[in-house]
Amino acid sequence: MTVPQGPPPVTYLSGTWIALVYGDVVLLAESATLAPVVTACWTAVVEGAGFDGVLGAIAQAGPDEVPSFALVGPSAEGGTRLVVSGKAQAEVAEPGRRQPLTVSAVEASKWNEQRLPGRPALHLLSGTTEGSAPSGAFPLAAGVALASVVGVGVAADTRATPAAPEPVAPADAAPAPAPADEAPVEPGPRTVSNDTMPPHPNFDSRLIDPLPWRAPAYAQDSGEQPVASGLPATPEPTPYPAWGDPQQAQQPPNPQNPWAPVQQAWPEPAAAQQAWPPPAPPTPAWPEPGPVQPVWPQPGPANAAPAAPAAQNPWGPPGQGSAPPPAQAPVPAGPPASSDPGSAPIVHAFVCPRQHLNPPYAGTCRICHEPIPAQEGFAAPRPSLGVLTLSTGDTVPLDRDVVLGRAPFHPNENEASRPHLVQLASPGNDISRSHVRVNLENWFVQVTDLGSTNGTVVTLPDQAPVRLRPHDPFTILPGTTLNLADEVTLRYEVPS
């Protein structure tokens, strides 16, 4: 089998979701407010953060912003990573199968992450035809568009319409030649749900093949037709579209059935010719790319931005194209830098289905308590680990260390990592000046009695109280209470 070199060709059918394409990474997302998260995703891919960068941007935006999405990109092992959430679905073509494999998130609140061998052709589906124009598939080399279906390595309009399980095939189309070793035809699309995912959060999907349906022959170099031949509605291997010659583009789309496959001929890009199925004999040409609805940011290569920095950073200052910026104008340097001084240290983070950041070892989310699916994780500035709630009801954020006492003191006031200093009223002077320090170590919260006169008692959840030894850090869990000199009680909490 020929492994495609370079990014697979991508096409889309117009719709109301956001399709974002850059290099190997393809996203189809339902977005409540469109531009902010799209911009973050775009910035991530343009700056080379790739699949993980987009996933991180979506995680940061949260499920309210991006309730559903399908994201596909290359994995480090040369295969394909696919994450599907909410209403989004993906259909993966399998060689030797008439029906594609459908990947969906069965529970709306969960991500379904799959690793696929090689670079299969697949469709990303929004599950809605709302806003779709009666037209064929448009190519998208890089950029953002409003879409309902995205085809990766295969034309977007070569799948069955969601409303009609029996695809309408062109009258003159010949049935697909069955591979010699064809397996029994599946009765219908199968679904890989989260239930097939390994239960343990530390499961490393690189060690065990998580795809029970994976055919061993798949990985072999059989020299057969690549993956697109297995699609149900594609009797002939369908070429992917490229920007057509406008002179040829006269064929109107089929107004009766906008979902009906339209046979199209496109110029053959020489580089992709090897990797992808050759085009069918020339028939009706590529339709006019009229209804393309590019959403800001503009597709870069197809629509070169006047100022390169603006294309690199959608949030960069405007005006660079016309007048030079004032010499002293602050210029945002893209997204928050991970090496920001004075900010939280970088930690390795997993995301829960609700896209909260979590430690890699957590089985359930520290905030929403949802199980955390298997994933590789990514580096992120450490989020706030919760709050200290005082007996007065006041809270202190655990975004940095905290020193509490009657007159708390930190020797170096100008140090970027200096702690919060919280002064506790102590009419009888029972609390020491600097009584206790709560410090953050990676994802852990520790408490250290600073040699206080009247001591600190720690009560872990469902445990007996323990008196701290001075200057000896003690790791605490959410729900732990701290009692300072029998006078002030604090509780470490992670608010939902």
Next chain:
Amino acid sequence: MLTMTSAARTHVGRVRTSNEDSMLVSDWFVAVADGLGGHASGEVASRIAVERLKELEELDPVQPDDVIAAIEDANRRIVAETHRHREHQGMGTTLTGLGIVDVAGSQHCVVFNVGDSRVYRFADGALGQVTVDHSEVEEMRAAGVISARDAATHPRRNVVTRCLGSIPHPTPDLWVFPPSGQERFLVCSDGLTNEVDDAGIAEVLGGPGDPAAAAEELVERALAAGGRDNIAVIVVDLTSVDTQTINVDTQPRVRPAPN
């Protein structure tokens, strides 16, 4: 018992034609926002930021979390404004300031920062920079790539790594600490700190003048040094007179019985 006396001065500078710095001076909160983005966008962004922060006045008491929420909300508003008006694409702002919040039943200072505007603290004759710039040059300085002296004149010293108006939400830096005796704070945009060095700032803050005189003097010095950017300066005198118990030694709650 805490008293807070503030004075704010701003100047467009000698080079630029519009002032994109916005300032907030309310009873218990002061802030400087240095807008970025052309076509008056910076002005819009910085004004949105300080207006959102001003709403903290309606809360009583204000807690540290309220400040974080206000900053995040200001970011949301700026981003939303960007999408309503295409001409404001790319606008952003720094937001840096000082406020008084309630923690554990007593008043605490909170210093907050997103971007490269600064808060300085002057007490007992010594000047310290409370905030850490979110800038490329500060990262290079912190990493030891360049010296503090080089940082002051580095050509990329105007490049910020965090600002409001960005997605994902920038995380604000926050410090909570109790007021102590007589302190003077300076909140300012880089239009001041790019023109006047720390020694010059310390000289003015340590001078005999009240906050208004000090703020005026700082703006004048920045203009005299070139005034290449908008200048925003807020000088705050914070006096805390309830420190009599702090230096009392802690007594053991239960004295060990003599052997």
